[in-house]
Amino acid sequence: MELTVESVVFLILSAITLGGGLLVVTTRNLFHAGLYLMLSLLGVAGLFVLLAAPFLAGVQVVVYIGAIAILIILAVMLTPSVTQMPAIFNRNWALNLALAVLFFVLLVSVISPALDDLGVDNWSANFTEDSPAAVPADSIVQLGKDLVDPDQYMLPFEVASVLLMAAMIGAVLLVAPGKAGDEGGDE
Amino acid sequence: MVPLWMYLVVAAGLFSIGLFGVLARRNAIAILMSIELMLNAVNINLVAFWRYKTPVDLSGQAFAAFVFVVAAAEAAVGLALIISIYRRRQSVIAEDVNMLKW
C-alpha cells in the first residue's frame, strides 16, 4: 500500500477507532469511557465515508454518537457512585485478554496476506483487491427504495420498526416509577 | 485505494477489543459500551464487503442499517435494565446479578 492521501486518512481513522476502543475498555472513569466511545464511533463514521457510504456515516453520527452514546452517558449519570470502582476488571481478566488476543490472531490469520506470504494457507486472496468498481451515483436513493420494497427488505424493515417500538416501550416500563417498594426515580 | 483486508483487520481489532471489554469489565454499563464496539466492528465489515464486492447490490448497507436499529433497541433496553437493577440493588456490577440460576 503506497502512501496516498486516502491511505493516510485510513490509517488515522483506524488509529482513532482502535485507540478510542482501547480506551473505552480500559478507562476507570465511566464518564470518560463514554466520551472515548463517541470518539471511536466517530472514527467508524469516518471509515464509512472512506467506503463511499456517506448515508451510513450520517446515521452513525446521528444515531450512534447523537443518541446511543448520549444515552449511555446519561445512564452513567443516573447511576452515581459507580463511575469509579476499585477494580475495573473481573477475576478472569487475564484469561479473557488471552482469549481476545487469540481471537484477533485467528481472524487476522485468515484475512491477512502478510501471513499468506509466510506460508499460512488462508483466504486472503479474496481480500487483496484495492480498486473496486465505482458505486452507482444514486445508491442512497436506491437504498431508500430497497428498504421499503416488498421484494427486498420491506418485511425486515417493518419487523425492525416493531422491534424498536417494543424496545422503547419496554425500556420506559422498566424504568418507570414502579409500585411500592421500588424507590421510584422520576425522569 | 486501501485494500479490503486492511478494513477487515481494523474490524477484527475493534471486535476483539469489544470482546475483551464484554468479558472482563465488571461494570454493566461498560459491558454495554463494549457491545457497541463489537456491533460497530460488524458494521465496518458489512460496509467494506459491500463496497468491494457488490457495490451495485445494496444488501450490505441495508444490513448495516438494520444493525443500527438493533443496536439502538439493545442500548435502550439494556440501559433500562441496568438502571432498574441499580435502583433495587445499588449495584451495576454484572457479577452481582446472578440470581437467575439453577
Place this chain on the structure above:
Amino acid sequence: MDVNWFSADYLPWLIIAFPLLSFLLIVLVTNRHVVLSQTVALVGIGIAWLLSMLLFAKTVWLTDKELGHEVFGSQLDWLKLGPQTFRLGVLVDPLTAYMLLMVPLACLLIFIYSLGYMRGDPHNSRFFAYLSLFAGAMLTLVLADNLLLLFIGWEVMGFCSYSLIGFWFHKKSAMQAGVKAFMTTRVADVLMLVGIGYLFLEARTLNFRDILYNEEMLKMLVEKDAVIFGGSVAALVSVLLIIGTIGKSSQFPLHTWLPDAMEGPTPVSAMIHAATMVSAGVYLIVRVFPLLSAGADFHHFDYNTPMYLMGIVGSVTALGAAVLAVGQNDIKRILAYSTISQLGYMVAALGIGAWVAAAFHLVNHAFFKALLFMASGSVIHAMEHGEHHAHEHGHPHEHHEEPDGLVMDYCAPPNDVQRMGGLIHRLPVTAITMAIGGLSLAGFPLVTAGFWSKDEIIAEAWHGMSESPFPLFVLLMLITAAALTAFYTARMWFLTFWGRPRTPAAQYATPGSLRKQWVVWWNRRSWSKDYKLMQEPVSPRDRLSFGQMEFPLVVLAFLAITAGFIGMPADLVGKNPLHGFLAGTLLEYPPAIDFNFAPMLLSMVIALGGLGLGWWVYGRRPVQAGQPDPTQVALGPGIWATLQNRFYIDILYRRYLLQPVERFAERVVIQAIDRETIDGVLETIAETFTWLGEAFKRFNTVVIDGTVDGICAAIGNFAAWFRQVQTGRVQQYLLLVTLALLAISTLFLIQVR
C-alpha cells in the same frame, strides 16, 4: 390491492395464523379472564379448522390441477444472503391435505374437551394459550414446504410439550417429567438439526419439492460420499433425521420420556402425546421418505441402511412397548405404551417401504388414540371426584403418599385400573366410546379403522416375507405386538368398566351423561343382573363438564370407525381412494400390492384372539375387590416387577454408564480442589468438578429405590449437574461461548487446510 384470500398465497398462512393469533391475544390481553381466553382459543382453532376443510376441499375437488404434480403453495423471501435467498413457504400436497383432515379437527375436539376437563383450574388461560401455540406450531409443521420451517414448528411444539407436561408445576413429578421430556427430545433434535444443516450444505436447499421431487438431486445425494462414517450423504442425513423421529415419536431407545409425560393434564396427553406431536415424528419420516429410501429398490426387496434402521427400531419398539403395556396399572400409562407401540408400527412400516400404510395408520391412530386418552381422562375425572363423594358417604379417606419426584412403579390412585371396575354404569357414554376406540386400536376386523391400516402394514410385510428375511422379521414382531395390543386393550377396558366397583371411589364416581337412560336400558336386558340405580344429585357444573368431555368422544368414536373405509384394499371394494390420492405426493408412484387373503385372515385371527383372551381372563369373571390381577398371577412376581420397572433398562444404564463417571469425578474433584489457585482457568475447572461431585451426590439422594429411569434419568441428572454451569454470571457464559467458538473455528480451519 386486490387480495384473493382463498388463493394459495393466503389460505395456508391464515390457517397457521389464527391459533398463533389467539395465543398472542390470550397472553397479552385476555389472560385475566378465563372465559374470554377460552373463547379466544376456541374461536382461533375453530377458524383454523374451517379454513383447513376449505383448503382440503379446494385442493382436492375444486381444482383442475393434479395435486402433487403441481405446487399448491407459496413462498416468501426470508433471508437474502448475497447471491442466495432463503425462502420459507407453505405447501399443500396430498399428504398435507390428508394430515389437514386430522390435525385441526383433533385439536378442535381436544379444545372442547379441555373446557370440561380443566373446569375450575385457576390457570385456564395459560393452559389455553399453550394449547393454541401448540396447535399453531403443529399446523406450521404440517404445512411447511421445507425442513427449516418444519423444524421451527417441531421445536415450538417441544417447548409447549414441556410447559404443558409440567403444567401443574407445584407437583415435583410433573416438573421433572417436563424436564425429562424436553431434555430427551433435545438430544434427538440436536442430531436432527445437524442432519438438516448437512443436507443444506450438500443440497443447497431445504425445500421438500426441490429435494424429494427431484430425481437428479436424490441421485446426487446418494452417489456422493458423506464426510464421516462412509455411506452416502443421503444415508447419513436420513439416519440423523430418523434419530429426530426416534426422540419425538418416543421410539426405543429414547422412549422413556413418554410414559412420564402422562403427568400432564389428560387433554395434553391426548393432543400432544397421542394425536399430534408424537405423530409429527412419524410425519417427518413419511414426508422425507423419498430421501430415506433413496438408492433402495424396496419394491424388489432391496433395502438400505436407513430402512433397516427404521424397520428394526420400529418393530423392537412396537413389541417392547406392547409387552410393557400389559404390565401397567396406570390407565394413562397403558395408553402411553400403546402409543409408543403403535408409532413403532408406523416406523417399521416405513422400514419395509409401506409408505401409504404408514400415513394411513398415522391418521387413524391419531383419531382412536385421542379418543382413548380423552375417555381415560373422563374416567380419571370421575374417579377423582368419586373419592370425595365416597368420603361424603361415610367412607374414610384413604391416605396416599405422593412420591417426591418421578417414581417408576408408582400409580396415582385415580389412574389405577385396579381401583376401578363397574364404571360402565357410571359413565356409559365414555365406556362405549372407549370400547369403540379400543376395538379400533386392537384392530377389530372389518368395521374399525385400526383394522384396515394395521392390516395394510401386515399385508405389506407378508408380501415381502418369502423374498427377504427382513420383512419376515418385521412381520413376526408386528403380529406378536398386535396380539398383545388386543389383549391389553381388553384388559384395560374390562378392568375399568366391567364387573363391580372395587373401591368406594369407583362406586361413587361422578356420573356422566345419559346415565339414567343407560341403567334403565341395561336392567331391561334379559342377561343383565339388576343394577340398582341410585338417585343422587348431579350438579349442573358436573353435567356441563361431562357434556363437554363426552361430545368429542362421540365424534371421535364415529371417526375411529369410518376413517378406515377410505383405505380399504382395492381388490375388495373396487377402488382404494386413499392409495391413489396419497400416491401423488411421491415422484415414484408406489404400486399397490396385490390383495391377499392370508395376511388379512392372520390379522383377524390375531385381533380376535387377543380380544378373546382378554375377555376370557377379565370379562368372563370380572376381577373382584381384593383379588389380584390374573395377569400378575400368571406372570409371577419377577416378570411383573420387571414390567412395572420398565425392563430395568434404566438401572443397567446407571450401573455401566453413570457410576464409572461418578468414581472418576470424585477422584479428580479431590485433586483439583487441592490445587485450587487464584488463576481463573484453574478455578473454573475446579468449580466445574465440584459441581460434578455435588451433582452426583444429589443424584444419589434424589433418585432412590433403584428406579432410575435409564437414559432419561441419565439425561435429567446430567442436566441437574450441567445446569450448575449456569452460575448466573453472564460473563462466564460468554467466556464458555467464546472458548467453544475458538475451538470450533480452529478445528474448521485445520480441516479446510
